[in-house]
Amino acid sequence: MKNFEKTEAFCSAYGLGMPVIMAPMAGACPAELAAAVSNAGGMGACGVLPLTPGQISIWTEKFRSGTNGAFLLNSWIPGPEPTRDYNHEELLKKFLSDFGPEVPLIDARNLQISFEEQCEAMLEARPNVISSIMGLYEPAFIEKMKQQGIRWFATVTSVSEAILAQKAGADALVVQGSEAGGHRGNFYTAYDQSAGLMALLPVVADVVDIPLIATGGIVDSRSISAAILLGASAVQIGTGLLRTPEAAIKSSWADAIKVTRPEDTITTRAFSGKPGRAIRNCYTEAAHKKDSPIPTSYPVQRALTEGMRLKASDENKIDSMQAWAGQAASLAKDINAQDLLRNLWNEVEEKLR
Numbered sequence: 001m002k003n004f005e006k007t008e009a010f011c012s013a014y015g016l017g018m019p020v021i022m023a024p025m026a027g028a029c030p031a032e033l034a035a036a037v038s039n040a041g042g043m044g045a046c047g048v049l050p051l052t053p054g055q056i057s058i059w060t061e062k063f064r065s066g067t068n069g070a071f072l073l074n075s076w077i078p079g080p081e082p083t084r085d086y087n088h089e090e091l092l093k094k095f096l097s098d099f100g101p102e103v104p105l106i107d108a109r110n111l112q113i114s115f116e117e118q119c120e121a122m123l124e125a126r127p128n129v130i131s132s133i134m135g136l137y138e139p140a141f142i143e144k145m146k147q148q149g150i151r152w153f154a155t156v157t158s159v160s161e162a163i164l165a166q167k168a169g170a171d172a173l174v175v176q177g178s179e180a181g182g183h184r185g186n187f188y189t190a191y192d193q194s195a196g197l198m199a200l201l202p203v204v205a206d207v208v209d210i211p212l213i214a215t216g217g218i219v220d221s222r223s224i225s226a227a228i229l230l231g232a233s234a235v236q237i238g239t240g241l242l243r244t245p246e247a248a249i250k251s252s253w254a255d256a257i258k259v260t261r262p263e264d265t266i267t268t269r270a271f272s273g274k275p276g277r278a279i280r281n282c283y284t285e286a287a288h289k290k291d292s293p294i295p296t297s298y299p300v301q302r303a304l305t306e307g308m309r310l311k312a313s314d315e316n317k318i319d320s321m322q323a324w325a326g327q328a329a330s331l332a333k334d335i336n337a338q339d340l341l342r343n344l345w346n347e348v349e350e351k352l353r
């Protein structure tokens with residue numbers, strides 16, 4: 001019974017039937033998947049990074065038409081303005097033309113949707129939770145969330161970040177291990193100091209006193225159970241949901257996930273300029289060769305690779321696709337999200353009760 005004390009407190013605080021949160025996955029989090037997770041008793045999620053305020057409200061409406069359950073909206077905290085090196089960008093354009101269409105001129109003014117407007121749209125959508133990654137919200141926004149009764153989950157990748165986020169007023173911490181698929185959340189600790197969840201979670205659990213949500217490499221009931229034993233009140237699953245039909249990702253990506261071993265993933269800046277874990281493919285292999293031009297900073301690199309990424313997606317070609325995946329990818333199952341989560345949670349209960 002003791003094993004479930006924290007998870008039960010978490011579920012009752014957030015109105016959940018199981019302590020499982022869908023990872024917000026910008027570009028791969030359709031409302032149908034989020035609603036299915038909520039209907040199974042977990043918490044649905046949306047990564048709003050590529051969405052305009054109007055699209056955030058459409059996503060929310062769609063989600064609410066499928067469920068009355070809890071959901072979370074997530075945004076990236078913007079970094080400093082990128083510095084441009086046009087000569088180097090020319091080298092990158094030439095390199096990228098081997099993998100996609102010719103790269104047009106990148107206009108810095110059109111690189112990102114307004115973060116302030118996205119924040120306002122998230123408040124208007126009235127989710128149960130707003131989560132952050134790659135930084136912490138400003139005090140004024142935290143205040144607004146709290147006034148509206150919206151809770152804040154801050155993604156952290158180290159003990160130092162956990163202490164900073166707790167101090168800033170986070171209600172819970174998403175502790176992201178280096179196994180995680182997609183972008184790394186580091187905002188204070190250097191990327192090469194990233195730790196795996198097994199080491200990170202219990203050490204963070206010893207120094208903060210708010211609930212911890214474990215994420216990174218959690219795909220089956222063994223890793224969920226382990227995370228609970230290591231001090232988590234809940235888990236957040238990303239790659240483990242990508243093969244469900246509701247995720248509706250490209251078939252070549254879903255097929256690749258099935259056969260991706262831990263060593264077949266790579267942390268790379270080659271897609272966006274920020275480090276993220278993806279399935280190794282022809283493009284990442286070439287981009288990591290010694291004599292290839294090093295990626296430029298975010299969001300310029302993301303803009304430079306846009307044509308290649310869209311083409312790969314349109315043509316369902318894994319060779320140059322931005323195919324994010326965590327290290328435990330091959331354990332992901334291709335069954336519907338509700339059955340998947342119910343089975344997982346039943347197995348955890350059998351293991352830990």
Ligand SMILES: Cc1cc2nc3c(=O)[nH]c(=O)nc-3n(C[C@H](O)[C@H](O)[C@H](O)COP(=O)(O)O)c2cc1C
Pocket residue numbers: 023024025026028047048049074075132133155176179180181182183215216217218236237238239240324325326327328
């Ligand atoms: C396709 C994809 C997109 C992601 N996009 C976001 C995002 O927009 N915001 C965020 O906080 N995390 C994002 N992540 C990271 C996840 O929230 C989470 O940390 C990660 O999926 C956990 O590792 P796992 O994939 O092994 O479960 C993304 C992950 C994936 C796989």
